[in-house]
Amino acid sequence: MTAVLDYPQLKAALSKELPGIEIQADGSFLLVSPEDMHKVCERLTSLPSIQMDYLTNLTAADYSEYIEIIFHLNSITHNTSATVKTRLTDKKNPKMASVVDIWRGAELQEREIYDLFGVFFENHIGLKRIFLWEGFEGYPLRKDFVNGH
Amino acid sequence: MELNFEKPLSLLTLDEIDQQEGGVIQSFRTGHTSPYPDPADWLNGEEPPPGVFITSVEKVLNWSRHYSLWPVMFGLACCAIEMMCMAASRWDLARFGMDIFRASPRQADLMIVAGTLTWKMAPWLKRIYDQMPEPKWVLAMGACGTSGGLFRDSYSVVPGFNLVVPVDVYVPGCPPRPEALMRAIMDIHEKIDKTRILKR
Numbered sequence: 563m564t565a566v567l568d569y570p571q572l573k574a575a576l577s578k579e580l581p582g583i584e585i586q587a588d589g590s591f592l593l594v595s596p597e598d599m600h601k602v603c604e605r606l607t608s609l610p611s612i613q614m615d616y617l618t619n620l621t622a623a624d625y626s627e628y629i630e631i632i633f634h635l636n637s638i639t640h641n642t643s644a645t646v647k648t649r650l651t652d653k654k655n656p657k658m659a660s661v662v663d664i665w666r667g668a669e670l671q672e673r674e675i676y677d678l679f680g681v682f683f684e685n686h687i688g689l690k691r692i693f694l695w696e697g698f699e700g701y702p703l704r705k706d707f708v709n710g711h
Numbered sequence: 712m713e714l715n716f717e718k719p720l721s722l723l724t725l726d727e728i729d730q731q732e733g734g735v736i737q738s739f740r741t742g743h744t745s746p747y748p749d750p751a752d753w754l755n756g757e758e759p760p761p762g763v764f765i766t767s768v769e770k771v772l773n774w775s776r777h778y779s780l781w782p783v784m785f786g787l788a789c790c791a792i793e794m795m796c797m798a799a800s801r802w803d804l805a806r807f808g809m810d811i812f813r814a815s816p817r818q819a820d821l822m823i824v825a826g827t828l829t830w831k832m833a834p835w836l837k838r839i840y841d842q843m844p845e846p847k848w849v850l851a852m853g854a855c856g857t858s859g860g861l862f863r864d865s866y867s868v869v870p871g872f873n874l875v876v877p878v879d880v881y882v883p884g885c886p887p888r889p890e891a892l893m894r895a896i897m898d899i900h901e902k903i904d905k906t907r908i909l910k911r
Contacts (some may be wrong), residue, residue: 707866
């Protein structure tokens with residue numbers, strides 16, 4: 563069975579690689595600041611002891627103070643899984659670096675998050691609406707969205 | 712707003728195509744806010760009286776339409792599974808002369824709209840309805856068809872197909888059983904039997 567990684571251990575391994583980056587480890591996930599997310603993701607794939615080579619799921623959730631971006635990662639090599647989260651507190655202009663260059667499968671999922679939550683992913687190869695049509699106003703899965711009709 | 716065909720589609724960039732499509736959907740959404748009235752005046756109508764020449768013609772026409780009602784494929788969501796079920800051997804739609812679900816609207820008389828209609832799909836539903844030859848009938852299947860159902864207050868779902876096309880028969884249920892759909896088709900038959908040539 564796929565084993566969930568021990569988060570304090572994972573945090574220790576990452577902190578050794580990336581000194582000066584603040585990582586919080588919970589019992590069930592790893593919390594990283596959005597500016598450092600790209601670096602952390604890069605290390606998660608490249609470190610031979612971790613090798614999170616498969617992005618199972620990339621999603622978001624709107625808590626009223628912040629938008630949380632949630633990465634569900636799997637390592638096919640080691641048969642392990644991990645959850646990494648980041649919190650975007652600037653709800654007027656939420657943005658973070660795209661991870662398409664690390665996991666190609668993130669392209670559509672980032673477009674979906676942009677479509678429904680309005681999170682801008684910098685350096686994304688073609689960030690535009692995917693489910694809704696061009697010209698739709700607002701981001702419907704945000705808590706403050708009011709339905710038009 | 713309709714699609715702009717001044718430039719051939721092959722010369723447009725993907726972004727331009729998306730922009731055009733978005734414009735069509737947006738203007739369609741703002742233009743369809745009140746429902747079409749249900750064409751239900753036949754309910755109190757009478758069968759054509761016998762004896763006169765024109766009523767005999769009417770009877771033959773209505774008889775032929777009654778027994779060869781061809782539906783157009785419009786399965787959008789889970790209701791379509793029940794619709795397929797009705798077409799298969801257990802309920803056997805062929806008994807009504809509705810053997811084939813036509814893939815072309817030009818060969819069909821009846822549109823069974825089965826499933827959740829989103830605003831992104833709605834202009835193309837209207838286009839297919841417009842391409843069907845007269846006389847034509849529309850059957851709204853399921854809770855989503857009658858009112859939007861579970862997704863009524865959603866940002867993307869049309870609350871009731873009668874905002875887009877005039878609907879003859881509504882079938883409630885989520886999804887309705889094939890028997891319910893069959894009953895609705897028999898209602899359409901009843902409507903066809905009361906159709907007059909001179910007055911539609």
